[in-house]
Each structure stands twice: as C-alpha cells, then as structure tokens.
C-alpha cells in the first residue's frame with residue numbers, strides 16, 4: 179500500500195470509526211437510507227482513496243491484503259453461504275449495501291459490505307433509493323425485523339397444462355407497514371416470483387414421477403407433501419420450498435390427479 183496513504187488512514191481512523199458507529203446505528207434502526215443525508219468526514223483520506231483501498235486491498239484481487247476479511251463477509255448472514263436476498267443461490271460476491279458510488283466514505287465500512295449471490299448483486303446494481311419503503315433488507319439486521327413465525331411468502335397452483343406455481347410477497351396484516359413495503363419491494367425488485375416458479379418446475383416433475391412410480395393415492399400424496407413441507411420449513415416459514423409443498427397440499431385439484439398434468443418444464 180502507498181505509505182503516505184497508510185499514514186493518512188491511521189490519522190483518519192477516529193473519523194472512520196465515528197462514521198461506522200453512525201451507519202451501524204442506522205442499519206439497526208432500519209433507516210439506512212438516512213445515510214444519504216449524513217455528512218461523513220474522512221479527514222485527509224478522500225472518497226477516491228477509500229474506493230481504491232476497497233478495489234485493491236479488500237476485493238477479491240490477487241494482492242488483496244484483506245482477502246480473508248472478504249471471504250469472511252461472504253459467509254456472513256442468517257444462513258452461512260446462502261444469499262440472504264434470494265434465500266436460495268450460493269453467495270458468490272460481496273456487495274456494497276449503499277453503493278460506493280453514492281457514498282464513497284462507506285467504501286470499506288464493514289457494515290456496508292454484505293454477502294450476495296452474483297445474480298442478486300447484478301440486479302441491485304447501483305440502485306439505492308432515498309425512499310424508506312424502497313429499501314432492500316439489510317442482511318445483518320434481517321433476522322431481527324422478520325420474526326420466524328411471520329409468514330409473507332405465498333403461492334397458488336395455476337392448473338395447466340402447463341401447471342405453474344405462482345409466488346407472491348404478501349405479509350400478514352400484523353406486519354409493520356414499512357417492513358411489509360420493503361419485503362414486497364425486495365421480492366419484486368429481485369424478481370423472486372420468477373426464480374421460485376422456475377425452481378418449482380423441477381420439484382413438480384420429481385413429485386409427479388414419484389407419485390406415478392409408487393402408485394400414490396390422494397392420501398399418501400398428502401402425507402408425502404406434508405413431510406416435505408415440514409422438512410423444508412425447518413429453514414424458515416418463508417422458505418420457498420416449504421411454501422411450495424404447503425400450496426400443493428392445499429390444492430384438491432393437484433392432489434386428486436392434477437399432478438399428472440405436464441408442467442412448463
């Protein structure tokens with residue numbers, strides 16, 4: 179690292195720590211968007227310096243001095259190694275919760291570095307709205323605002339052919355209105371309905387093969403779906419697989435022979 183920059187960063191450390199405490203407070207309070215109006219001082223270190231530090235000494239580059247930190251961030255989150263946004267794909271990258279182009283002062287701020295899969299990272303790009311309702315949920319405060327019992331992911335079977343399972347975000351009425359707005363914003367923004375519907379095709383095919391091969395009756399189909407749903411639910415009430423199986427279970431059309439219909443796959 180450039181020696182003069184090292185000295186400057188050391189001198190700016192109290193300011194960087196102050197910024198960090200302020201930003202952490204906003205994240206915990208569920209109002210990260212307020213950082214847009216904060217005045218983050220970084221002393222002699224410029225925003226460009228911090229962006230350079232991130233690119234060359236934090237990000238996954240060959241000479242990154244903080245590569246261990248980078249890899250550690252990738253396994254942070256509610257479920258190790260799983261993208262906290264789509265709750266399905268593997269984490270493959272570190273994302274800036276507040277884009278570094280918007281607030282360069284937060285380029286190497288640990289609470290601003292969050293794990294994400296490549297697809298979610300790419301979809302979010304440099305978007306960061308000042309509107310409280312148009313926020314993605316911060317991965318490190320995510321388990322706190324959403325209680326495990328709070329159901330918001332729902333689905334319906336649309337009889338085919340091709341049979342499809344359509345997902346939607348619809349938080350319960352008891353959900354905090356701002357949180358509900360954010361859940362829907364994130365679900366729509368990341369196009370999770372499309373992802374979960376596509377993933378369901380494979381599960382529908384596997385279930386159909388099993389039901390035909392083992393001559394399942396409506397009753398054994400229900401038992402089987404219940405078992406699959408309970409297992410998937412272990413990862414959370416809004417786990418797409420659990421919602422899929424509970425939805426199939428509730429569909430008389432599906433259980434009484436609808437499963438034989440070819441789906442979109």
Ligand SMILES: [Zn+2]
Nearest residue numbers: 261264295298
């Ligand atoms: Zn993802």
